[in-house]
Amino acid sequence: MDIALAKASKQRRMVLEDDAYKMQLEMLVAERSRALNEALENLNDLQGAGCETLAIALDLHDQGTSGHSRRVADMTLEIAKKSGHRR
Numbered sequence: 001m002d003i004a005l006a007k008a009s010k011q012r013r014m015v016l017e018d019d020a021y022k023m024q025l026e027m028l029v030a031e032r033s034r035a036l037n038e039a040l041e042n043l044n045d046l047q048g049a050g051c052e053t054l055a056i057a058l059d060l061h062d063q064g065t066s067g068h069s070r071r072v073a074d075m076t077l078e079i080a081k082k083s084g085h086r087r
Contacts, residue, residue: 048077 055073 051077 051073052070055069058069059067
């Protein structure tokens, strides 16, 4: 009977360790997912800032366009948002 009790105790300990390991993995996945989403948001922000910078540079270079590049950049960003891309 002591052998059966030892086996049951060992099995219970293994189940508890397995549950703790699974919980730790789930927390790690959630943490990494949050970090990835934050990095993607930052990348989207940088892409938008890059478009805005290029539009400003074009306008400064050629005063004849006077805001045209800016309007095109704004429309491009709006189209990207409506098609599912985030900024």
